Amino acid sequence: MVLQYATQTQSAKATLSTILEIAHGEALLDYAWYPYMSQHAPETCCLIESTWDHPLQLRDSNSGSVRASYVAYDAKEVLMTASSTAFSADGSSVFGGYANHLARFDVQQPGLPVDLASTSPSRRSRDGMKGIVSCLAPVPGSASTGMLACASFGGQIGLVHSAADLSGMTVWRMPEEYRCSGITELKWAPGGVHLWAASRQSSYIVAWDIRDLRGPCATVPRACSTQQRMSFDFDATGTHLVAGETDGSVTFHNIRDQSPTVRIAAHGDLVAGVSAHPFYPLLATASGQRHFDYDAGTAECPSLDCSLRIWSVPANFSPT
Structure with a gap:
């Protein structure tokens, strides 16, 4: 039996060169490319990134400059760090996953989130999702009001039924x-x-x-x-x-x-x-x-x- 992939796949022979390097003051935690990015439309060449102890930042992928910042605060008005981030499928929203919180930002309105929801009813409650939201996954091809999946370092997975209302979530645990x-x-x-x-x-x-x-x-x-x-x-x-x-x-x-x-x-x-x-x-x-x-x-x-x-x-x- 011959594995066709193993025999036909070849790595690139040419050496890849870096076209842009972006320096960060703190550790880079997560990033996501704009879903409709095209080199023929420079305004779409951007990515959202999360850096420790900084707001979410929308960067120009050609120049490395910051186009916009999106910030979320907890109940004590302390800046929260997003451990995960993602664009909605239509590119109109940015999601941020924080410790016990989910946020949705309007890409065209930098600053505070248009929706900030807790992933658990209270600190003592056993319901909902507890801990840091480690990853986000909007349903591909859906509108900005479509479903959003998220997960935590505590081993729980959440399914937000409508991105327009982050409070409605079904949670289950990895076996x-x-x-x-x-x-x-x-x-x-x-x-x-x-x-x-x-x-x-x-x-x-x-x-x-x-x-x-x-x-x-x-x-x-x-x-x-x-x-x-x-x-x-x-x-x-x-x-x-x-x-x-x-x-x-x-x-x-x-x-x-x-x-x-x-x-x-x-x-x-x-x-x-x-x-x-x-x-x-x-x-x-x-x-x-x-x-x-x-x-x-x-x-x-x-x-x-x-x-x-x-x-x-x-x-x-x-x-x-």
Whole structure:
């Protein structure tokens, strides 16, 4: 049996060069590209980013300048830091995930949110979602009033039924057999019905059918023995879930049938970032993690392979 993907895929031969570098005063926590970005329309070339102890900032991706800032305060009027952020599917709103709070901002009205909701009724209440909102995932292709998925480092997942009212949320918890630590990644499969989630130190990526939340509807194996965020994505056809692995490989799981998993050697270290182009047969992968030499007194060692690679994928990478 020959794995067509493994034999036909080639990494880019040319060396990639940086066109823009943006310096930040604090740690960068999350970012999201404007969904309708086009190089032919400079006004659409922007991204929203979250930096520790700073407001959400809309940056021009050509110059690096800040176009607008979006800020949220808690009940004590203390600036809150967004641990996660995302654009709505139509690009008219920006969402921010905070500690025990969700916020929605109007892109054209910088400043305070148009909607700020608590994810739990009170600090002592066991209802709702508790803790830091670690990731956000608006339903792709829906209007700004569509559904919004969110998750926390406490292992809970929330589904906001209407982005126009962040207070209406259905919450459930990742089953113990699939959850070892906080949830770090949420993605909607094409079609907007199945929601996939990945946790730290978990051996599975788990899916739910939002029409029936009594339990997971599918799982795919992915060893994640680290606390680091390890992303996954779906290919342009929507048939394969693409995930990075701790051994430097990238796996392709067919989520529509029982085809064998395709695995390729991509990097020399943990693959933390995976992103498939929505239109073209291209795949970007990024690797790197911190290593510690405990024999030398816990001195930090450089990553074995800290790199970004662009791959050209064939039209069909199923086993043949």
